[in-house]
Amino acid sequence: MHPAYSVILFTTASGAGYGLLFWLSVMHLLGVAPDGRWLLFVAIAVALALVTIGLLASTLHLGRPERAVGAFSQWRTSWLSREGVAAVATYVPSGLLALMWLLGFGSGVVSALLALLAAVGAVVTVYCTGMIYASLRTIRQWNLELVPAGYLAMAAATGALLFGFLLALFGHAPSWAATLSLLGLGVGAALKVYYWQTIDADEGQYTSEMATGLGHLGQVKPLDPPHTRPNFVMREMGYEVARKHAHKLRRLVLACLFAVPALLLLALLTVGGSGAMAFYFLAIGFAAVGVFVERWLFFAEAEHVSMLFYGKQRA
Amino acid sequence: MTSLPEKTNKKLGLVIDLDICVGCQACATSCKEWNTGGYSAPLSDHDPYGADPSGAWLNRVHSYEVGEGAGSKTVHFPRSCLHCEEPDCVTVCPTGASYKREEDGIVLVNPETCIGCKLCSWACPYGAREYDYDDGVMKKCTLCVDRIYNETIPEVDRIPACVRACPTGARAFGDLGDPNSDVSKSVAKRGGYGLLEEFGYKPVNRYLPPRMGLAPGGDRVETPSPTASTVKPNGSAIERLFAWADQALSGKA
Ligand code: SF4
Ligand code: SF4
Numbered sequence: 001m002h003p004a005y006s007v008i009l010f011t012t013a014s015g016a017g018y019g020l021l022f023w024l025s026v027m028h029l030l031g032v033a034p035d036g037r038w039l040l041f042v043a044i045a046v047a048l049a050l051v052t053i054g055l056l057a058s059t060l061h062l063g064r065p066e067r068a069v070g071a072f073s074q075w076r077t078s079w080l081s082r083e084g085v086a087a088v089a090t091y092v093p094s095g096l097l098a099l100m101w102l103l104g105f106g107s108g109v110v111s112a113l114l115a116l117l118a119a120v121g122a123v124v125t126v127y128c129t130g131m132i133y134a135s136l137r138t139i140r141q142w143n144l145e146l147v148p149a150g151y152l153a154m155a156a157a158t159g160a161l162l163f164g165f166l167l168a169l170f171g172h173a174p175s176w177a178a179t180l181s182l183l184g185l186g187v188g189a190a191l192k193v194y195y196w197q198t199i200d201a202d203e204g205q206y207t208s209e210m211a212t213g214l215g216h217l218g219q220v221k222p223l224d225p226p227h228t229r230p231n232f233v234m235r236e237m238g239y240e241v242a243r244k245h246a247h248k249l250r251r252l253v254l255a256c257l258f259a260v261p262a263l264l265l266l267a268l269l270t271v272g273g274s275g276a277m278a279f280y281f282l283a284i285g286f287a288a289v290g291v292f293v294e295r296w297l298f299f300a301e302a303e304h305v306s307m308l309f310y311g312k313q314r315a
Numbered sequence: 316m317t318s319l320p321e322k323t324n325k326k327l328g329l330v331i332d333l334d335i336c337v338g339c340q341a342c343a344t345s346c347k348e349w350n351t352g353g354y355s356a357p358l359s360d361h362d363p364y365g366a367d368p369s370g371a372w373l374n375r376v377h378s379y380e381v382g383e384g385a386g387s388k389t390v391h392f393p394r395s396c397l398h399c400e401e402p403d404c405v406t407v408c409p410t411g412a413s414y415k416r417e418e419d420g421i422v423l424v425n426p427e428t429c430i431g432c433k434l435c436s437w438a439c440p441y442g443a444r445e446y447d448y449d450d451g452v453m454k455k456c457t458l459c460v461d462r463i464y465n466e467t468i469p470e471v472d473r474i475p476a477c478v479r480a481c482p483t484g485a486r487a488f489g490d491l492g493d494p495n496s497d498v499s500k501s502v503a504k505r506g507g508y509g510l511l512e513e514f515g516y517k518p519v520n521r522y523l524p525p526r527m528g529l530a531p532g533g534d535r536v537e538t539p540s541p542t543a544s545t546v547k548p549n550g551s552a553i554e555r556l557f558a559w560a561d562q563a564l565s566g567k568a
Contacts, residue, residue: 001437063431063451070410070428074317080434081317081409137403137514138440206511211440213508213522214333214390218382223389224338226375229367233442236433305514306442309377309394 001139002239003299006060011129012158012291014054014087015151018122019159020166021047021094023180025115025122027163028107032176039170040101046166047159048094055087079135083128090121126155133298140315141199141302146191153191154291157184161261161287165280173276178265181283185265189258192294196250199301204314211308222311237304241297249297257290317411319401323420326492327458328398328519329475330502334526335485338378338391345480346374346395346456354461355426359449371445373456374477381525390525393477393486396443396456397510397518398422403438413453420492420519421458429453440514463488491519 024043027033033040059065072088074081093114100111130148137143160181167177209215230238241249261283268279305315350373351358360370374395381388398420405413405422412429415422424435424444429452436444436453444455459475462468472479478486489498498521501507507521 061432063433063446063448064429067410067428067430070412071430071432072409074409074411077317077406078409078434080407080432084409132407132434135403135407136437138438206440206513210513211511212379212381212390212392213510213524214379214381217388217390217525217527218386221380222377223380224378226343226377226394227369227372229369231369231375232371232445232448233436235369236436236446237442304437304442305440305511308511309442 001299001302001304002236003296004061006057008292008295008299010054010058011151012054012154012288012295013057014051015126015129015155016158016162016291017047017050017052017054018090018126019155019157019184020050020162021090021159022119022122022156023159023163025094025097025119028115029112029119031107032174034167034170034172035106036170037101037104037106039166039172040106041098042170043163043166044094044098044101046162048091048098050162051087051090079128079131083125083132086121086125086128090118090125093117093121122155123152126152138305139302140202140204141298144195144198146195146198150188150191150195153184153188154294157181157188157257158287158291160184161280161284164265165277165284168276168280173268173272175269178269182262182265182269185258185262189254189262192253192258204303206305206308206315208308208311208313211305225310233306234310237306238310239300240303241300246297246301249293253290253294253297255290256286257294260286261290317406317408317413319405319415320417323400323415323417323492325419325490326398326400326519327419327421327463327489328491328498328521329395329458329478330487330489330491330498330507330521330523331393332485332487332501332505332523333390333392334523335483336376336391336393336481337483337485338376338389339482340376341480341482342393342477342486343372343374343376345476347372349459349462349476350454350457353459354457355424355450355452355454357450358454359447361448371447371454373445373454388525388527394441394443395477395520396422396439396458397441397516397520398456398458400517400519402516404435404444407434407438409434421460422455423457423460424453424455426450426452440511440516441518458488491521 024033059068062068071081071084075085097111097114097118127148130151133142134144134147164177164181208220212220214220264279264283268276303315308315347358358371362368374393377392377394379390379392381390405415410428410430412425413435431451433446436446444453447454463473465473474488478488487498489496491498493499502521505523507523509518509521
């Protein structure tokens with residue numbers, strides 16, 4: 001599948017934003033998050049800014065962004081619609097929470113309730129994003145329960161890193177924050193490796209003989225193409241990345257998104273406090289590159305069944 | 316609405332005879348010509364006379380080589396929306412612009428409400444939907460919904476443009492939900508099939524398989540065709556020769 005940069009930016013930025021919103025809300029709910037007015041406000045503002053940048057980026061790939069409100073109507077069947085509804089619904093508690101914190105109402109029953117709703121909203125929204133892809137049976141690399149799980153894990157890991165950075169920015173460097181990030185990265189890496197093994201093991205159950213229904217006559221090979229240059233379907237669905245290249249990029253993801261940030265966090269845990277901000281800053285820099293490549297690969301490695309009509313033997 | 320109708324009153328669709336199609340592209344051209352001026356018009360093209368022409372077409376004709384060596388065959392293969400009974404291209408649509416009509420089963424895109432998210436094209440295993448970059452909306456075969464019920468055009472023209480244009484009669488249009496319709500009868504007679512039935516969208520359009528001829532040398536190519544039983548050579552050389560001549564001349568095989 002063609003990796004559209006707007007969609008990559010959308011899913012990674014909003015994923016990190018929802019991850020941050022989730023951890024902030026949960027830690028506030030548990031009473032673990034430090035109670036500083038500006039820390040809380042800045043953290044939730046950064047989360048909402050990332051989510052908003054992501055959502056705006058996602059409208060860039062629409063042909064008719066001015067009609068986007070129509071996309072909230074079909075939540076009964078469409079995961080894309082559900083995602084839109086969940087995203088907007090999550091703005092309500094998180095926006096109110098941001099306002100409360102800005103005005104200096106630190107914690108209480110109301111903020112706890114709003115934090116709970118915001119945390120649930122963040123999880124539901126990211127799950128819906130994953131399900132948009134996982135619900136497509138035409139793409140075997142996406143049609144997996146591992147896909148929403150992966151989206152949730154990536155959001156949790158990148159969000160935890162951001163949360164750690166913001167805590168450090170305001171002079172807090174609790175070891176639980178670094179541990180949280182480490183855990184997030186560990187789960188993310190394990191899921192990603194398992195995902196790659198899963199898609200590598202599945203060579204596809206459909207063949208060009210099944211697609212054309214001509215298998216009983218022998219092997220089907222394209223003779224004359226229906227058009228002289230690639231059409232929309234080939235450009236959008238026929239994008240392919242060379243296996244060797246993909247494997248190089250997978251290693252890059254493992255290094256940038258998981259290994260380097262994890263080492264930095266381990267170092268931070270051993271040397272302790274003072275340089276926390278710098279450690280997080282570096283870790284986030286690497287993770288950002290890593291998650292971008294991870295998402296690019298998610299698209300580039302996805303193969304579409306329709307390519308069976310265009311000479312692909314299996315999909 | 317993006318929910319699928321429980322059932323449709325008719326199952327309008329096409330029957331495409333792969334034995335007859337000569338790959339002349341008349342259907343694709345005629346489709347483009349009609350639909351660039353009809354429902355959801357125009358179908359935009361980019362760089363049409365340049366080095367990298369592209370554009371939205373609703374019907375594409377592939378040519379495949381099937382089988383090996385002397386027994387191989389060229390099969391021309393038109394491909395357009397199959398107006399599936401249970402397609403996800405409808406249910407994934409966030410706006411309800413992609414829908415299936417209860418009255419006749421036609422799958423359409425509402426060009427007034429489509430936001431051009433392209434998700435429906437991702438959900439179609441047949442590559443039947445093409446995005447229009449100028450219009451910013453998705454395009455697909457409409458089964459010429461603006462012809463088949465159109466009382467302002469002569470009755471002979473009230474069939475899809477591709478069917479009307481096909482010079483060999485390889486395309487037919489009708490109600491595949493009615494077992495007594497001409498299309499249903501020809502499907503039953505010739506062993507018509509749906510594409511990639513394994514996938515489960517229940518496509519409505521049917522394809523009639525190519526009949527197998529004789530390989531050079533007079534040997535019947537392995538797969539018996541549905542009409543093979545009408546010719547029963549008893550095995551002698553002269554019988555085989557007659558059988559061969561009969562089939563070759565009648566074009567039945
Ligand atoms: S052929 Fe494709 S576009 Fe047409 S109804 Fe089936 S899934 Fe939808
Ligand atoms: S491209 Fe249009 S018709 Fe297709 S899913 Fe998106 S809004 Fe619906």
